[in-house]
Every structure is written in structure tokens, then in C-alpha cells.
Amino acid sequence: MEEMQLNVRRRRRRRRKRTSRWAQILVLIAIVSAIGVVCWGLSSRQDHTVVVELLGDKTITLEYGQTFQDPGARATALLRDGEEPLELEVEAEGTVDVHRLGRYTIVYTAEYEGRKGSVSRTVEVVDTTPPVIELKNDPDIYTLPGQPYQEEGFTAYDQCDGDLTDRVERQELDGVVTYTVTDSSGNRAQVERAIEYKDPRPPVLTLLGEEKIQITEGAGWSDPGCTAMDNVDGDLTAKIQVQGSVNAYKSGTYVLTYQVTDSYGNTAQVQRTVVVEPLELPDPVEPEGKVIYLTFDDGPREHTEKLLQILDKYQAKATFFVVNNEKYIHLLDDIVQAGHSVGIHSVTHQYSQIYASDEAFFEDLYAMQQIIYEQTGVKTWLMRFPGGSSNRVSMKYNQGIMSRLVKSVQLKGFRYFDWNVDSGDGGGGNISSDEFFNNVIQGIQKKKYPVVLMHDIWANSVDTVERILQWGVANGYTFQALDENSPPCHHNTIAN
Ligand SMILES: [Zn+2]
Structure with missing residues (x-):
């Protein structure tokens, strides 16, 4: 600008040398002033810019439904150097729908003196929240x-x-x-x-057999049992516990309680009543007059024939509880033919064998019954337990067997006889004739229906029998054989 002014002055000096110096100065001032005005005017119109700046991020991510708060923008007009920038009003254009996923643009615009400025922002509405x-x-x-x-x-x-x-x-x-x-x-x-598992249902117990069962003393008892089914555990039969028991050899009413509990603690219970009826036997036939029942165990043996002769001489009848002595077994028929009774004692007389179990006992009993039948044609139901029903030796082999057998033999039709007069010849026959005689005579006098225990396996016993017969006849007794209807002679069975 200064250069331009100098050039103009020089040219004028050359062209108009006569113009007055004051006039020249005035014109010069006027020109310089005019140029200054024009230059200022031009520069004041073109030398500003409009700047729009975002507040906040260029891109905003917004969760669906979240409220959008526009952080906005700031706009300034920048004027010539040295002047304070001018704050401008910003206009925002564009909408954001927070209930629609998508990308939205907001444009911020400002204007000053014909100049505009703008900036845009992206707002993204997204869904990152699970249902x-x-x-x-x-x-x-x-x-x-x-x-x-x-x-x-x-x-x-x-x-x-x-x-x-x-x-x-x-x-x-x-x-x-x-x-x-x-x-x-x-x-x-x-x-x-x-899942919360719960089982409110107890098992179902089902009695096998009747709820009330009636049996007769001696028949034996085998619990038909009970089954248990559970909705969850299935078959619980093996876990059933039974409370109570039945003594099938003693009359009475017994209650069995079956109980089972499932794995969820539900308990079921069912009961059964077992009535054990007493064994009812026909009334015995009372003998007339004074009677002695002589009984001989463990024969027949070598002295039996002699005994038969002695008895016959006095028309006395007796009872023989026999074993299977094969050498003399043929004498059974002679015994029966002579009018005596034959009763079962045992095939073997081995305590350990016959008292091993109820089954073993009956096996022996029926076997001896059969031997007698084969020898005599008589099926006898009379019997005597080896050792008597009060024996203690059987305890060694089977606890409680005697209290069962005394009932079960009768239920099966047998009539057992113990003795109430003991001759004392059981311990190996080591007894004097007098002692033997006195034992029997004294015993007989104390009993209404004396049943005398003797053994025809000892010579001494057989020889002494005649004295007893003589005494009996002299004292008005008759000697009779036992039969099924004779008055019973039972020991008190040890409840072993
Ligand atoms: Zn015996």
C-alpha cells in the first residue's frame, strides 16, 4: 500500500510540475483517505470464519429406551486478529428415537454475516440388554x-x-x-x-395271605409276609420290618406289625392278627378200677421174649415203646399178638440226630411207625419221646424243640406218653432188684393212673417185673396197655 502511494506521487510530479504545492497535498490526502476507506471496507467483510465445535463425543452410543440428552455444540465467529471471538447461537437438526434401533445424525449449524459453519454427530441406538x-x-x-x-x-x-x-x-x-x-x-x-423334589406318598404295603389268620397249636407258623411298593423307591419288600412274633405252639392272639419307610421318610404300616387256637383233643376214657400201665422202652432185645411170657402168665398187658433193633424186630409181632400195645420210640435213639430239627424228628418218627406197621400190620399213633418230653439233652441240638414237638406231634394225630413212676433202671441198669421194685411200688401208690417207666433191655428189670405183677394182683390192680384214649401222662415240658 505504501509502495503504491509513492508511485502515484512520482508520476504526478513528473506530469504536473506547476500545480501548487498545497493543492497537491490536499489531493494526496484525499486520495490516501479514499483508498484507506475502500481497503478497510473490503477487509471487514471477508476476514471472519464461523467455527462449530461438538460438545461431547462425535459418536454417542445409546442403549435402547435410554433418554438422550444432547450435549450440544458451541459455535464462534472468529473475527480479525486481536478481536474477541463472537459466541454464536447453534441450531441442531435431526432427531433421535430411543425406541427405535438405528443410527441417527444430528447436524449443528451456526451462521454469522453470511458465513455458515456446521458439524455433525452420530447417535447410535443399540440393544445390548438381554431379555x-x-x-x-x-x-x-x-x-x-x-x-x-x-x-x-x-x-x-x-x-x-x-x-x-x-x-x-x-x-x-x-x-x-x-x-x-x-x-x-x-x-x-x-x-x-x-427342581425341588418331594415325595409325600408312603409306600403301599400289601399283605400276602389274610389279614386275620387262624391256626391250631402245633401247626407251625410261616409268615406269608407282605410286599411293599413305593412310588419312588420301587420294591421295598426287602426292607420291611416286622414287629411282634407268633408262637404257633402256644394258643393266643398275636399281632404282627409290618412297617417300611421310603427314602423320603414316609412310613407305612399294616397289621396282621394271628390267632393260635388251642389243640382240642377228645376226652380220654377213664379206666375202671385200679390200673397200672407198665411201659418198656428201647426194646425189643434178648430179654423181651421172657418178659412176654411173664406178662402172659399174669394176663397183664403192657406197652412197648420200641426202637429198630433189627435182630429182634420180629418180636414186635409177638408183642401185638399177645395183646400189648406197641408205641414208637425212635429208629436210632440218637439225640443229636432226632433233635437236630423238627423235620429230622418227624422223619425218624414216621420211619419207626412204618417199621412197626410192616412188622405188625398195626399203624400205631402211640409214642414216647426219647428222653421224655421233659428232656434237657435236646436243648444242646435245638433250642425250644420240645415245646414245639409236644404240640405238633399231637396235631398230627400222635399221642405221646411220658411216665409218672420211674423204676430207676435208665442209668445203665445198675440198680438192685429191691431198689427197682421199691421205686415202682412206692410210685404206683402215689398216682391215680400210674405209668411206669422200665426198660426190657436189662435182665434184672425183666426178672423183677414178676414181683411187681404179683404185688399188683394182690393189691387189686389190673395191668393194662395204653391206647390213644388212655388218660394222658405228660411231663412239664421245659420251655427251652
Ligand atoms: Zn429210650
Whole structure:
């Protein structure tokens, strides 16, 4: 600008040398002033800019439904150097719908003196929130162990998609139900429900056989038992506990209680009544007059024939409880032919064998009955227990067997006889004739129906019998054989 002014002056000096110096100065001032005005005018119109700056981030990510608060923008007009920038008003254009996923643009604009400035911002509305699954609980619904879960209900709601209940997938595994649902933005929700198993049902006990069972003393008792089925545990029969017991050899009423508990603590109980009726036998026939029942055990043997002759001489009848002495077994027929009674004692007389069990005893008993039958044609039901019904030796082999046998033999039709007069010849026959005689005579006088224990296996015993017969006849007795209707002679059986 200064250069331009100098050039003009020089040219004028050359062209107009006569112009007055003052005039020249005035014109010069006027020109310089005019140029200055023009230059200022030009520069004041073109030398500003409008700047728009974002407040906040260029891109804002917004969760669906979240309120959008526009941080806005700031605009300034920058004037010539040295002047304060001018704050401008900003206009924002564009909308953001927070309930619609998408990308929105907001443009911020400002204007000053014909100049504009703008800046834009991107707002992205996204959905990163998974749906919410809610499980319902119904206290009335329970799941039996081992059974499929009965759904109590559930809902699934997504802030963006709304109700997604229909799209929930269920999976049941190892007592856990897993519910899964995915919204349209791919957000997955999963919740689990631990199934509460409950079993309020007790097992079902079913009696086998009747609820009330009646048996007769001696018939034996075998519990038909009970079965137990449980809705969860299945067959619990093996776990049934029985309270109470039945003594089938003693009349009375017995109650058995069967009880079982399932694995969830439910207990079931059922009862059975067993009535053991007393054994009813026909009334015995009372003999007339004074009677002596002589009985001889453990024969026949070598002295039996002699004994038969002695008895015959006095027309005395006796009873022989016999064993299987094969050498002399043919004498059984002679005994029967002579009008005596034959009763069963034992095949072997081995305590350890015959008292080993009830079955072993009866096996021996029936075998001897059969031998007698084969020898005599008589099926006898008379019997005497080896050792008598009060023996203690059987305890060694089978506890309580005698108290059972005394009932069961009678129920099966046998009539057993013990003795109430002991001759004392049981201990190996080491007894004097006088002692033997006195034992018998004194014993007889104390009993209404004396049943005398003797053994025809000892010579001494057989020889002394004649004295007894003589004494009996002299004292008005008759000697009779036992039969099934004779008055019973039973020891007190040891309840062993
Ligand atoms: Zn004997």
C-alpha cells in the first residue's frame, strides 16, 4: 500500500510540475483517505470464519429406551486478529428415537454475516440388554423324584422385543431346568431352576395271605409276609420290618406289625392278627378200677421174649415203646399178638440226630411207625419221646424243640406218653432188684393212673417185673396197655 502511494506521487510530479504545492497535498490526502476507506471496507467483510465445535463425543452410543440428552455444540465467529471471538447461537437438526434401533445424525449449524459453519454427530441406538426371564413358583406343585418336572410357569420379556415367553426354550437335565431365550439383537438370557423334589406318598404295603389268620397249636407258623411298593423307591419288600412274633405252639392272639419307610421318610404300616387256637383233643376214657400201665422202652432185645411170657402168665398187658433193633424186630409181632400195645420210640435213639430239627424228628418218627406197621400190620399213633418230653439233652441240638414237638406231634394225630413212676433202671441198669421194685411200688401208690417207666433191655428189670405183677394182683390192680384214649401222662415240658 505504501509502495503504491509513492508511485502515484512520482508520476504526478513528473506530469504536473506547476500545480501548487498545497493543492497537491490536499489531493494526496484525499486520495490516501479514499483508498484507506475502500481497503478497510473490503477487509471487514471477508476476514471472519464461523467455527462449530461438538460438545461431547462425535459418536454417542445409546442403549435402547435410554433418554438422550444432547450435549450440544458451541459455535464462534472468529473475527480479525486481536478481536474477541463472537459466541454464536447453534441450531441442531435431526432427531433421535430411543425406541427405535438405528443410527441417527444430528447436524449443528451456526451462521454469522453470511458465513455458515456446521458439524455433525452420530447417535447410535443399540440393544445390548438381554431379555429377562422370570420363574413362577407354585407351592401346590411338586415333583416326584424320578418324574419329569411339572412346569410351574415362566415369562420372558425383552425391553425391545416385548413378550418373548413363547420363544423360551426349556431343557431339563439332572434336576435342573434351564430356560433360554435370545432377543432379536442376539442378546441371550438364561436362568436355571433347581427342581425341588418331594415325595409325600408312603409306600403301599400289601399283605400276602389274610389279614386275620387262624391256626391250631402245633401247626407251625410261616409268615406269608407282605410286599411293599413305593412310588419312588420301587420294591421295598426287602426292607420291611416286622414287629411282634407268633408262637404257633402256644394258643393266643398275636399281632404282627409290618412297617417300611421310603427314602423320603414316609412310613407305612399294616397289621396282621394271628390267632393260635388251642389243640382240642377228645376226652380220654377213664379206666375202671385200679390200673397200672407198665411201659418198656428201647426194646425189643434178648430179654423181651421172657418178659412176654411173664406178662402172659399174669394176663397183664403192657406197652412197648420200641426202637429198630433189627435182630429182634420180629418180636414186635409177638408183642401185638399177645395183646400189648406197641408205641414208637425212635429208629436210632440218637439225640443229636432226632433233635437236630423238627423235620429230622418227624422223619425218624414216621420211619419207626412204618417199621412197626410192616412188622405188625398195626399203624400205631402211640409214642414216647426219647428222653421224655421233659428232656434237657435236646436243648444242646435245638433250642425250644420240645415245646414245639409236644404240640405238633399231637396235631398230627400222635399221642405221646411220658411216665409218672420211674423204676430207676435208665442209668445203665445198675440198680438192685429191691431198689427197682421199691421205686415202682412206692410210685404206683402215689398216682391215680400210674405209668411206669422200665426198660426190657436189662435182665434184672425183666426178672423183677414178676414181683411187681404179683404185688399188683394182690393189691387189686389190673395191668393194662395204653391206647390213644388212655388218660394222658405228660411231663412239664421245659420251655427251652
Ligand atoms: Zn429210650
